[in-house]
Amino acid sequence: MPTILTADGTDIFFKDWGPKDAQPIMFHHGWPLSSDDWDAQMLFFVGQGFRVIAHDRRGHGRSAQVSDGHDMDHYAADAAAVVEALDLRNVVHIGHSTGGGEVARYVAQYGQPAGRVAKAVLVSAVTPLMLKTDANPEGTPMEVFDGFRNGLAANRAQFFRDVPAGPFYGFNREGAAVQEGVIQNWWRQGMTGSAKAHYDGIKAFSETDQTEDLRAITVPTLVLHGEDDQVVPIDAAARKAITLLRNGTLKTYPGFSHGMLTVNADVLNKDLLDFVKA
Template structure:
């Protein structure tokens, strides 16, 4: 097990496997680097060096009380990448991790990042407003915060259902997959779980997307019940200079099953271009 200490004293757990061009993976909320286990194997088998970390407050990283905002997440990622002296990097982020890698690439990663990939990512901004009517209402986000405080264990159980689309007809989501979501959720510190809601929903990353000057692949399921595609991928594609958008029919927010198989191959194909 490897740990790195950030400039503000947070201990960040990470795994570093394989050799070759580096791929850096950033997980979604409330998960950990364990969410990327399949990708770690597939990408290392394909000849890449793969690094995945647990965001501050999540997984095996220290349960710090503060710094649960998109800029601090990206700065921590930058410090880890500098610690490992990585160059020509492909950064990949899911959900909140998509916001993290977009901010990293735009504000911290110039000269190090070769390509950016996001899946079900939160940029440009998730919160519903007059200028973003497709977004998520603040009342729904407040409900998330209330449930995290009230009974987070039960909430993770319930959230796993729409996360993986298990409430849709014909979706064979295993109990094991939902239980693993619960397991990873229970490892996140309460402060991080609560504060990240504001970070992933209210951070406006419009300018970050405009600043990305490397090729970007944007993936999103059209059955995503967590991050509305109309407020996210369909707007992001209009802001990035050199981007490709692929919409996966019937795919959920969570990456699993046939969606995972197709997405992983698409990522490998995109890297090789």
């Protein structure tokens, strides 16, 4: 399998499809998934003539199940290691959920300073901060994230079945067209990764304040969010993130879920393509 070795000795698995001289688009997946969650986008964009790259975050998918480093700083550093190993330039970085946080930190701390980034896209992203605090009253209470940790520790297999069957894709909504294959694929991706990486990752995606990352980003940034996102509430995320970005555009989707990249790929792919080509 194609991997790169990070500075701290972690093997990171990646996919690299399409012409090596084409503009690269790099995809950053959400918790607790893998680069496979981008299948619909990678096939679409490679068909449009782009070079597409996606990696499995440390402890996720086919990357090494290391004990430590499951935090936003390491996630961004690992992404930078992939970019540098492949010598990617003029890259569009697209991140979903936790991957959106990874994109924000990578672009702010590595990509822009190195002159490697063309644009960024934050899809259903956890930025700027998910946790409810006195300064962030729209956030999600700590008790919810403690529930994630308890569910994962008690019975990860069942928890990873309940999340996609329920709020992630909005399959718990009345009249929803439930797609069993989508549920099973989410479960498959999650169970491939490390329980410790997933457990530690809850703190990373919920408690990392990325206000300053967003303020530092100057490249054109598209923020996409479903208005019926039951996982990352739109008011605490996209609508707040857009006020911090210097060069941001917000687009929201009535009725769309957190997993809209999969179940509404036809709509999202077109909007992503329009932004990449603009």
